[in-house]
Amino acid sequence: MPNYVHSLGGQVWRFGSLAELMAKASPARSGDRLAGIAALDAEERAAAQMALADLPLASFLHDAVVPYEADEVTRLILDGHDARAFQPVAALTVGGFRDWLLSDLADATALAALAPGLTPEMVAAVSKICRNQDLILIARKVEVVTRFRGSIGQRGRLSTRLQPNHPTDDPAGIAASILDGLMLGNGDAVIGINPASDSLPAVETLLHMLDEVIRRYDIPTQGCVLTHVTNSIALIERGAPVDLVFQSVAGTEAANRSFGIDLALLREGRAAGLSQGRGTLGDNVMYLETGQGSALSANAHHGVDQQTLEARAYAVARMCEPLLVNTVVGFIGPEYLYDGKQIIRAGLEDHFCGKLLGLPMGCDICYTNHAEADQNDMDDLLTLLGVAGINFIMGIPGSDDVMLNYQTTSFHDALYLRKVLGLRPAPEFEDWLQRSGILVGARLAETLPPAFRRAIAGAV
Structure with a gap:
């Protein structure tokens, strides 16, 4: 050597x-x-x-x-x-x-x-x-567009994952968060729920709920329940409405094994997703998440630094031709990214590396409550990634995830970034916002559109 x-x-x-x-x-x-x-x-x-x-x-x-x-x-x-x-x-x-x-x-x-x-x-x-x-500067040059029911990643656009998590998977609480997010122009990348329970019946209930919302209001987006790939395969076999197959991935075989996956299983998951034929514009059927430090936490790092291993996770992601990839940059904790400065640098690195490898990169701009970071640090990273051309960010009520207990970005943060940088939602979703009365011209409506008022009245 x-x-x-x-x-x-x-x-x-x-x-x-x-x-x-x-x-x-x-x-x-x-x-x-x-x-x-x-x-x-x-x-x-x-x-x-x-x-x-x-x-x-x-x-x-x-x-x-x-x-x-x-x-x-x-x-x-x-x-x-x-x-x-x-x-x-x-x-x-x-x-x-x-x-x-x-x-x-x-x-x-x-x-x-x-x-x-x-x-x-x-x-x-x-x-x-x-x-x-x-x-x-370099990442901003790269445009990576993926499609399922909408086109994500076009230049001049910023999409969001609407994340309506609930600590008990209560349908009413999740529905309220979905309505809140939609009314603020969020949800064009995906409406994605981290389930409190990973049981197949619980996940299937959430999948049917998301499918009903998307179909009833004819929203050009996709739903996803962030459950293990084996669960998605089993649910597809049962005929459940799975839009996107989710999985966390890492940069070494041993780290992926700690997640209960290997490359063959990911290929099987993608094939199962494609078999559904649920996309209307494209066949990017997977949603993948990564994060610096995952290999080290699994004692599977082989003496390689965490940022290089994070980039290697993008090779795994590239194999899957996903609709969405996001680095959950500060979620693992200060043992891996100690403070706001380290989180900001890592987020910029991850976006840069993923984009150069041809991936549709997003970022969960986040931190845990025991890190030496605060929401101002997240505002800085949010703005820098917006300038760098990030495909999508997270949208969570109040930027505080009540199920996962970490701090991230809110529905309003997406509004800020779109306004300050002149960005717009995905084109198909923007058209839907106009048709549904959520957008009036380029501005959000000041009152609830009639269709949503009727839905709420019926629920009450």
């Missing part, structure tokens, strides 16, 4: 493996320190970043951070690499690749063509030597 060496200030720095070099080059975060792989100080981090900048991109095709023989995610990455797509940047170093990405040569067309030729480790490496503004 080669040594990676850099001379800085008269001192020679040696990094014994690519994984060590990548970890030491990562911006500071608590998870890498917890794993014992972080740079000891800023000087060592700078030396590692310089050594990484001089590394040929092609090195990542020959030196795997997780052994090929031991990990199916590594095999997926290397066996699926598109050498022809990689050719335009094949002769570049990591530093040269950064320069190219920042240049006018790297436009939306070039980046879309390049995506199959990039590995997660390549994009993770270049992110480590980027400033925040680089991550924003």
